[in-house]
Amino acid sequence: MPIYHKLGRIPPKRHTQFRKPDDSLFFEQLFGTIGFDGMSSLLYHHRRPTMVTDIAESIDASPRIAVDKNIHSKKLLTFDVAPKGDYLEAREPLMVNSDLIIGVAAPQQSMRDYFYKNASADELLFVHRGSGTLRTLVGNIPFEYGDYLVIPRGMIYQIEFDTTDNRLLYVESFTPIYTPKKYRNWFGQLLEHSPYCERDYKLPQDLETHDETGDFLLKIKKQGMLHHLHYQAHPFDVVGWDGYNYPYGFSIHNFEPITGRVHQPPPVHETFETSAFVVCSFCPRLYDYHPQAIPAPYNHSNIDSDEMLYYVDGDFMSRTGVAPGNISLHPAGIPHGPHPGTYEKSIGQKETLELAVMIDTFRPLMLTENAMRIDDRQYYKSWIE
Ligand SMILES: [Fe+2]
DSSP states (O other), rough: SSOOOEEOOOOSTTTTTOOOOSSSSSSEEEETTTTTSEEEEEEEESSSSEEEEEEEEEEEOOOOOSSSSSOOEEEEGGGGGGGBHHHHHHHHEEOSSEEEEEEEEOOOOOOSSOOEEEEOOOOEEEEEOOOEEEEEETTEEOOOEEEEEEOTTTTEEEEEEEOOOOOEEEEESSSOBBBBGBBBBBSOBHHHHHHHOOOGGGGOOOOOOOOEEEEEEEEETTTTTEEEEEEEEEEOOEEEEEOOOOOOEEGGGEEEEEEOOSOOOGGGEEEOOOOOOEEEEEEEEOOOOOOOOOEEEEEEEOOTTTTEEEEEOEEETTTTOOTTTTTEETOOOOTEEEOTTHHTTTOOOOOEEEEEEEEESSOOHHHHHHHHHTTTGGGGGGGGG
């Protein structure tokens, strides 16, 4: 996150003595990414963040692959995924490759008896249903319908829901998730032609500082394993921090669509990017205004990227038979395009109310056993006239 942010109390000079009222020292931690080259924050803990008391079980949480070389266009009915109590157990990976895991979850309970961090991946959550608070060691972020939450790797967090009816789309990215480079100046500030700006971000607030000792379970996801480590100090014991490495939120409803006289290509919807995939937001917008314009997209050959679309709300203009919570996957190697009738029907229309999240990956996606359980199996034939 290329904005400097700070919460709580920090010493005036980094790497210098910072003392408590009883004259004992706070413990400084540099929390960085990409070695010492990426974004980092300096955290000040009440106690050492290294006080492991026990390393208990390690569970294999890696996705089970059902189809590793896919050529089928797919429709997955993610609302058929049954709700589950626990946040981590509720997460169902659907599509994976060596760069990311894409999944959905319908967790019913807040995380209370453990803490969690993903040590291997940045996480991107999209909130389709539900609201609550993302609680982290660097502050809290309230979330609601339509919010993206970007959680950098290593960030210890708990998630608290207001109700039991929650639906999330999630991504675990093994390379850092950034804002699109084309929208940033040389210093990192978002430019005037960016579809959103710094004011739209939800930055961490209300830093919780728990100066407590006891037995605190931290579940750490690393290399597909879920390790259970017990710590002596409360993980949220930070008294203050500053820097650039922290989670943030962004509402899809604050994405300002870029429109034109003729059909604009998917890159105008780009919201986040990594070196391995992009995330795009398709939001309600006015249609193309050339008098002869065809607002529906042309057929296109994503010959070298897989295209996954998660339908959130509204009537998706180029598709028939898709509903909120559906995922379509159009694999690399074959063209795809509007469904019969939608191309013609779009002519003369003034606006679309569609809301969807698209993820285009540069390497092919494999399908998991979880995905095959919610596969409609017929979608690839849905363009036949
Ligand atoms: Fe497409």
